[in-house]
Amino acid sequence: MKRLTLKDVAKMAGVAPSTVSFVLNGKGKQMRIRDEVAAKIIQVVEKSGYEPHRVAVNLRTGQSKTLGLIVETISGSFFASLAKTIETEAELMGYNVVYCSTENNAQKGGELIRMLGRQMVDGYLITPAPGMEKEIQQLVQHHKPVVLMDSYFPSIKAPYVLIDNFGGVQQGMKHLIEKGFTRIAFVTVDVKLIQLEERLRGYVSALKEHKLPLRKKHVLHLKYHKLREDALREMQEFIESNPDLEAIFFATNYLGILGLEAIARIGLRMPDDVSVICFDDHDIFRLYPPGISVIEQPIEGIAKTAIAMLMQQLGKKPVPIKNPAVELPGRFIVRGSA
Amino acid sequence: MKRLTLKDVAKMAGVAPSTVSFVLNGKGKQMRIRDEVAAKIIQVVEKSGYEPHRVAVNLRTGQSKTLGLIVETISGSFFASLAKTIETEAELMGYNVVYCSTENNAQKGGELIRMLGRQMVDGYLITPAPGMEKEIQQLVQHHKPVVLMDSYFPSIKAPYVLIDNFGGVQQGMKHLIEKGFTRIAFVTVDVKLIQLEERLRGYVSALKEHKLPLRKKHVLHLKYHKLREDALREMQEFIESNPDLEAIFFATNYLGILGLEAIARIGLRMPDDVSVICFDDHDIFRLYPPGISVIEQPIEGIAKTAIAMLMQQLGKKPVPIKNPAVELPGRFIVRGSA
DNA sequence: TATTGATGCTAAATCGATTTTTCTAATAAT
DNA sequence: ATTATTAGAAAAATCGATTTAGCATCAATA
Numbered sequence: 001m002k003r004l005t006l007k008d009v010a011k012m013a014g015v016a017p018s019t020v021s022f023v024l025n026g027k028g029k030q031m032r033i034r035d036e037v038a039a040k041i042i043q044v045v046e047k048s049g050y051e052p053h054r055v056a057v058n059l060r061t062g063q064s065k066t067l068g069l070i071v072e073t074i075s076g077s078f079f080a081s082l083a084k085t086i087e088t089e090a091e092l093m094g095y096n097v098v099y100c101s102t103e104n105n106a107q108k109g110g111e112l113i114r115m116l117g118r119q120m121v122d123g124y125l126i127t128p129a130p131g132m133e134k135e136i137q138q139l140v141q142h143h144k145p146v147v148l149m150d151s152y153f154p155s156i157k158a159p160y161v162l163i164d165n166f167g168g169v170q171q172g173m174k175h176l177i178e179k180g181f182t183r184i185a186f187v188t189v190d191v192k193l194i195q196l197e198e199r200l201r202g203y204v205s206a207l208k209e210h211k212l213p214l215r216k217k218h219v220l221h222l223k224y225h226k227l228r229e230d231a232l233r234e235m236q237e238f239i240e241s242n243p244d245l246e247a248i249f250f251a252t253n254y255l256g257i258l259g260l261e262a263i264a265r266i267g268l269r270m271p272d273d274v275s276v277i278c279f280d281d282h283d284i285f286r287l288y289p290p291g292i293s294v295i296e297q298p299i300e301g302i303a304k305t306a307i308a309m310l311m312q313q314l315g316k317k318p319v320p321i322k323n324p325a326v327e328l329p330g331r332f333i334v335r336g337s338a
Numbered sequence: 339m340k341r342l343t344l345k346d347v348a349k350m351a352g353v354a355p356s357t358v359s360f361v362l363n364g365k366g367k368q369m370r371i372r373d374e375v376a377a378k379i380i381q382v383v384e385k386s387g388y389e390p391h392r393v394a395v396n397l398r399t400g401q402s403k404t405l406g407l408i409v410e411t412i413s414g415s416f417f418a419s420l421a422k423t424i425e426t427e428a429e430l431m432g433y434n435v436v437y438c439s440t441e442n443n444a445q446k447g448g449e450l451i452r453m454l455g456r457q458m459v460d461g462y463l464i465t466p467a468p469g470m471e472k473e474i475q476q477l478v479q480h481h482k483p484v485v486l487m488d489s490y491f492p493s494i495k496a497p498y499v500l501i502d503n504f505g506g507v508q509q510g511m512k513h514l515i516e517k518g519f520t521r522i523a524f525v526t527v528d529v530k531l532i533q534l535e536e537r538l539r540g541y542v543s544a545l546k547e548h549k550l551p552l553r554k555k556h557v558l559h560l561k562y563h564k565l566r567e568d569a570l571r572e573m574q575e576f577i578e579s580n581p582d583l584e585a586i587f588f589a590t591n592y593l594g595i596l597g598l599e600a601i602a603r604i605g606l607r608m609p610d611d612v613s614v615i616c617f618d619d620h621d622i623f624r625l626y627p628p629g630i631s632v633i634e635q636p637i638e639g640i641a642k643t644a645i646a647m648l649m650q651q652l653g654k655k656p657v658p659i660k661n662p663a664v665e666l667p668g669r670f671i672v673r674g675s676a
Numbered sequence: 677t678a679t680t681g682a683t684g685c686t687a688a689a690t691c692g693a694t695t696t697t698t699c700t701a702a703t704a705a706t
Numbered sequence: 707a708t709t710a711t712t713a714g715a716a717a718a719a720t721c722g723a724t725t726t727a728g729c730a731t732c733a734a735t736a
Contacts, residue, residue, distance in 0.1 A: 003692095005692060006692065015715075018695080018715080018718095021693070025694080032715085034714070037715085053691085056691070057693055058693090059693075059720095059722070060721050062721080079412075080411075098436045099437050120393055283621070288626060344724095353685080354685070355724095356725075357684090359723070365725095370684055394691090394723040394724090395723055398725085679734100680735070680736090683730100683733100686729075688725100689725085690726095693721090694719100695720080696719070697717080699716075699717080700714090703712075704709100705710070706708085706709075
């Protein structure tokens with residue numbers, strides 16, 4: 001009850017293995033195989049249910065037909081939706097996907113990339129985290145197909161696709177300002193990430209555009225805390241030190257969740273005491289009363305675009321990529337909190 | 339700038355490729371390679387940074403050193419934690435993991451298993467969903483290493499590891515009963531799953547044990563609804579039709595989340611109007627005021643046990659598995675809701 | 677002295693495909 | 707009539723490892 005091989009099929013069809021291979025790979029015409037012979041081979045293959053041995057094909061061709069998806073963390077709805085869409089899109093193109101998470105561990109990110117390289121993935125889809133810069137640079141230098149998602153490094157010439165961070169924040173801010181709020185806080189983290197900088201820029205620009213003052217005390221760059229409890233305390237102190245606040249804009253859903261907890265501890269009520277908008281949706285935001293208004297990531301678009309860009313690089317001829325940078329608009333979802 | 343091969347290393351060390359292979363695979367002694375020669379080879383390998391070509395090894399040995407992890411849905415903290423632990427445990431044993439989700443699609447489950455088979459994973463870790471029964475049965479018949487997690491099919495003789503569902507519910511029920519509640523509802527789903535049956539059995543048994551009556555109207559088998567909204571309505575009607583309820587036990591976190599929404603709509607307050615316990619933790623339950631008490635799955639234990647059981651099957655000699663069935667205790671986490 | 681046995685390693689087969697090269701008729705061109 | 711070309715397919719090389727079988731050399735035994 002062993003696996004059927006190409007040789008077996010060839011014997012069954014009364015031809016040489018190479019002939020079968022040509023026909024199955026669509027090179028029958030090119031190799032001048034008679035139609036009758038080709039038809040016979042096809043028939044035998046169908047009847048026997050033969051399927052090529054992926055590993056053998058991989059060894060010979062050097063193509064694993066597998067993509068590596070490297071994300072920061074495997075939990076969270078962002079990854080879940082991303083993975084799902086990428087998987088189905090990749091499958092349409094005949095590719096499989098293997099996932100890896102760096103779990104916010106810079107060192108692990110590097111190892112992962114090397115590991116995937118050994119395992120011979122044909123291309124990389126990466127949500128870059130600080131610390132992976134060197135490894136990604138190397139991939140690009142080795143002309144490995146790469147597409148970055150959600151963020152990017154300005155110094156690295158790799159194609160990327162992400163949400164329009166600047167525009168997304170502006171959208172939300174416009175909503176708040178039109179409600180008449182003038183004292184709006186912005187909470188971000190103390191990490192140098194391009195997407196966070198863009199979001200902050202959106203905040204600043206929106207204030208300016210509506211001729212509202214930018215107050216330093218209204219912006220919190222939350223420091224990194226080992227303990228969640230410490231982060232919570234810093235957040236709480238920030239909110240309490242700004243008792244005149246009308247609204248808070250959280251730059252990430254992690255911050256938003258932390259913020260909800262801080263707000264609950266202080267005893268403020270949304271939206272009566274304070275309005276809240278958060279960048280990036282989360283399960284909790286749909287449920288947590290009164291529902292948190294968010295800027296939703298165009299995850300499906302990001303996934304589809306990323307795959308398309310990667311496929312372009314995986315084409316036979318190294319086509320110069322036309323759009324190395326794509327920004328997709330986010331969707332502003334209004335819930336009860338703002 | 340090509341990849342270093344075994345042949346290259348052999349040439350550099352002045353020996354035959356086979357000799358290098360023997361040394362690298364720890365068969366040096368057995369093959370009577372002199373220590374000096376072995377040392378020389380090791381040195382060359384270290385200096386050159388040679389790494390075996392995984393695909394070639396795979397083709398020759400038939401071992402991919404890869405495990406397939408098939409889960410129902412890739413989102414949710416259960417999968418996230420499970421995947422993380424399994425990945426690290428597998429890595430310790432020299433294995434990689436590829437993930438696949440069936441997304442509650444029975445048909446896709448079967449395809450996935452076949453796909454992984456083609457890709458030659460050495461073993462399977464599966465959280466079985468209804469509809470995958472046939473495929474799993476086939477794996478077992480073909481003597482493929484398999485371990486089921488979180489659930490199992492009584493008809494299939496495959497090893498499995500899961501939480502003690504019965505005991506978990508009993509623990510929670512005991513807590514409620516000791517608080518003096520006598521009218522406790524149990525909400526489960528209308529799907530024939532062994533773990534749900536066990537949980538219901540725990541509920542029934544706990545009532546009996548404490549000499550409390552089992553009332554039919556206090557048990558809801560929520561039907562499958564295409565629309566979330568419809569499910570919500572059924573849930574809401576159930577709760578409203580039992581106005582004397584003191585507590586509700588939800589059999590899954592999906593039901594719990596739905597329940598929270600229903601409770602909020604009705605306007606009940608936890609724990610004053612109604613106490614709540616849910617089987618299986620979720621991010622939301624930590625945050626949603628006043629915090630939902632839950633039975634937490636011993637995910638790390640499940641993952642470690644599953645890997646151990648799989649490794650046993652992957653050993654050279656087909657060792658008869660000693661513990662084909664393992665039940666691990668869950669942890670009862672008391673929060674504000676009960 | 678011839679046979680056996682251990683030592684220490686190399687040569688070659690193998691895994692299952694793809695791809696290049698080669699071979700044999702049959703037909704076309706000179 | 708002889709060479710050149712072409713169609714059609716088989717044979718062999720290849721990918722990069724593992725593994726089996728084999729080949730010298732020297733010591734020990736009969």
